[in-house]
Amino acid sequence: MLSASKRIFPCSAYCYTEEAARNISAGPIDMSTSDQRRFLCSYLELAWGRGPRSIEAEAAVAWHLLRDDLEDLLLRLCAPDASGRVRTGACTNGGDWIAPVRMCATYNADARDIARDLALSWLQRHDKEMVSRNAGLSLEALRARVEAAPAGARVPVKGGSERAHSLSRETVLKALATPPSALLEALETAAAPDEAWRAAEPRAREILALTSQIAETGEGPPTWAVHTATRAHVRFLRKHAPFHVRRLAGGGVILATHPYRMLWPLWVDALFSLGLMP
Secondary structure, X not given: OOOOOOOOOOEEEEEXXXXXXXXXXXXXXXXXXXXXXXXXXOEEEEEOOOOOOOHHHHHHHHHHHHHHHHHHHHHHHHOOOOOOOOOEEEEOOOOOOOOHHHOOEEEEOOHHHOOXXXXXXXXXXXXXXXXXXXXXXXXXXXXXXXXXXXXXXXXXXXXXXXXXXXXXXXXXXXHHHOOHHHHHHHHHHHOOOOHHHHHHHHHHHHHHHHHHHHHHHOOOOOEEEEEOOOHHHHHHHHHHOOOEEEEOOOOOEEEEOOOOOOOHHHHHHHHHHOOOOO
């Protein structure tokens, strides 16, 4: 049962031996949903009330309903107890564990290791190695791997960022040398919703409140079927879905956005604010 929505949701989980994990890109432990569209809240019954229909507000509602469940699912896989045995993990709308900055959510058991996401992304893009092969390395080992690349080397990281389409060796090394607290604060600042999302929020919250009222009391305005995976909804979420930086009680951290988006724009804004990107 998902903690936030109280939905019973079917999932499949796999654990691979060390030998088998060398040949797959999903990671040594992998979990996937059996009904992706349902998990993404692609079909909803919403109460619009007296206000007009808004694709932006409907998309925002879908993200509100999904966010806590997404983070809950990632924590169930990576941190089912206080052992900290799983050092890092990630979530994607696809099937492979690609560069963490191109995923929709990442988990690090120690928030002080947040730059690991950048180092693993660099190695996946530059050395063409599966993330799962390097995910358990120490930060010192990851730094040595990045330093071994030629000075000035860059890797392409496309997808939603208007400010940068590549990641340089020097930027990764600077991030690894930056105090983790500064990186986290920059990420939290960069996670502020943009103007388009803030404009959609009031109507989204109104729809959520009315829909919740009907679910609890059985009374309220009529509801309407809404499909939130249309081209217009997806386009809005890919461009404007906000980011969430969640510091965990055990010292870990989750970075998350909607599965239609990726974390790279969040990192770009944070790295620019710290002067770590040219």
